[in-house]
Amino acid sequence: MVPISLLVFSCVIISSSIVQSSTDADQYSPYEGRQGRYEEGDNPYVFDRERFRTISSSRAGEIKALPNFRQQSELFKGIEKYIITCIEMKPNSLLKPHCIDADWVLFVVEGSGHIAYVQQESNNLVQRRLEEGDVFVVPAGQLFYLINSGGRQVFRLANLLYNGATPGQYQPFYVAGVRNPESVFSALSREVLEAAFNSKEGVEQMLSGKEEQNPGAIIQLHPEELERITGAQSRESMPAGHEQNPFNILSHRPTFQNNYGKIIEVDEREHSQLGLLKVVVAATILESGSMLVPNYNTRATKFGIVINGEGILEMACPHLAGGGGGRSYGGGGGGGQGQYEEGQQRDISYQKVRARLRPGIVFMVPRAHPYTTIASPGRPLLILCFEVTDHRNIRKFLTGKNNVLKELDKRVLGRSFGIHPEEMSRILESQKNEVIVRGPNQMGDNQGPMSF
Numbered sequence: 001m002v003p004i005s006l007l008v009f010s011c012v013i014i015s016s017s018i019v020q021s022s023t024d025a026d027q028y029s030p031y032e033g034r035q036g037r038y039e040e041g042d043n044p045y046v047f048d049r050e051r052f053r054t055i056s057s058s059r060a061g062e063i064k065a066l067p068n069f070r071q072q073s074e075l076f077k078g079i080e081k082y083i084i085t086c087i088e089m090k091p092n093s094l095l096k097p098h099c100i101d102a103d104w105v106l107f108v109v110e111g112s113g114h115i116a117y118v119q120q121e122s123n124n125l126v127q128r129r130l131e132e133g134d135v136f137v138v139p140a141g142q143l144f145y146l147i148n149s150g151g152r153q154v155f156r157l158a159n160l161l162y163n164g165a166t167p168g169q170y171q172p173f174y175v176a177g178v179r180n181p182e183s184v185f186s187a188l189s190r191e192v193l194e195a196a197f198n199s200k201e202g203v204e205q206m207l208s209g210k211e212e213q214n215p216g217a218i219i220q221l222h223p224e225e226l227e228r229i230t231g232a233q234s235r236e237s238m239p240a241g242h243e244q245n246p247f248n249i250l251s252h253r254p255t256f257q258n259n260y261g262k263i264i265e266v267d268e269r270e271h272s273q274l275g276l277l278k279v280v281v282a283a284t285i286l287e288s289g290s291m292l293v294p295n296y297n298t299r300a301t302k303f304g305i306v307i308n309g310e311g312i313l314e315m316a317c318p319h320l321a322g323g324g325g326g327r328s329y330g331g332g333g334g335g336g337q338g339q340y341e342e343g344q345q346r347d348i349s350y351q352k353v354r355a356r357l358r359p360g361i362v363f364m365v366p367r368a369h370p371y372t373t374i375a376s377p378g379r380p381l382l383i384l385c386f387e388v389t390d391h392r393n394i395r396k397f398l399t400g401k402n403n404v405l406k407e408l409d410k411r412v413l414g415r416s417f418g419i420h421p422e423e424m425s426r427i428l429e430s431q432k433n434e435v436i437v438r439g440p441n442q443m444g445d446n447q448g449p450m451s452f
Helices: 022-027 190-197 200-207 223-230 272-277 410-417 421-429
Strands: 031-033 036-038 053-058 061-065 082-089 093-100 103-110 113-118 125-130 134-138 144-147 155-162 172-174 218-220 256-258 261-266 279-286 290-297 301-308 311-317 351-357 362-365 371-375 381-388 395-397 436-438
Touching: 053 218, 061 218, 082 093, 082 301, 082 381, 103 272, 103 279, 103 381, 113 134, 125 134, 134 272, 144 223, 190 200, 261 436, 272 279, 279 290, 279 371, 371 381, 410 421
Parallel strands: none
Antiparallel strands: 031 036, 031 351, 053 061, 061 082, 082 155, 093 144, 093 172, 093 218, 103 134, 103 155, 113 125, 113 144, 256 261, 261 279, 279 381, 290 371, 290 395, 290 436, 301 362, 301 381, 311 351, 311 371
């Protein structure tokens, strides 16, 4: 099983190193199916680090975000209100005080630090220590700052943002800064500020600070400054009122676990604000060579971020099938062959979306789309998932001991597949494990090796 220490991962999205040989790259096509083979950039469901845009960058760290999903493909209509971002802060650094116009679910990928925020009701300053594996929610408009207080470690966060007002976008509003970023006060008239602060000299100092001391949204702190700011208080001793603590997903009891891997989930029962955002945070850990059986979510869209290890994603998609029943899309789809026309009969078919998974890859699985993930031999595969869902979502497994097909009449299934009902029953009973099972490369000599 994967030790917790593996969560000192390579950076989820913005790490600069990926170990991949040129031979592997030559042998592998990340997106293939009935309609041919496509370049990785044509796959609308998979995003590598080149797709991220830099929001802010300095010597002390950077913030990056994926572009608006709706701008990538019409397939993403309905999830354009969600944004994936990442933050990397170098040791002894500070992300300046600001608020954002979006609700923010953060996950600590690596390192440790502090978040300090102003309580919504009392206006008291609350400080919380954030550690590897912590999940925490920051509501829209809440003033906060971040500090990397983890010694020599880099502090890395993977984030899901929700903005219902301006879908696919979010804006930071900095209350302190001189240039890049400016503070919001720079947009107000000098005489207005002088009256508001009742200090002409003070306003002059705020607006004309030394630029070299304020290089970017993330700035470097001296160790002495850091110690004075964070103090020696533990998480438990910091005042909170009714505010929530971070929830560590790694210390949570798995939702499912066997010899081949485990799934850990955090929802509104552990962190009530996740329920308001209709988000579940999960970690899927597949042991070397194991696989998550084909499954789908009835009312959830999944964003997966590969943290560690390598593997394969496979998904069935009707939208990209050129002759498929229903609607096909272009606009970055890579396989769309036009629009469905009323009265025109087409064969029902599904495009196989296949992508190589490696640290830093982000993928999206729409609701009802069957998919599977397989860990490559040699090391475990660890995936962080943000699931946009509601309380009515149910995960359905299509194979395995608990597969949903076993609940159907075997005569109906047999007739549909064109095989005898007894043979249909034998097939459905063959897999004795559930949820996570041995992958293709563990099946024995009668199976050819799977290409990774």
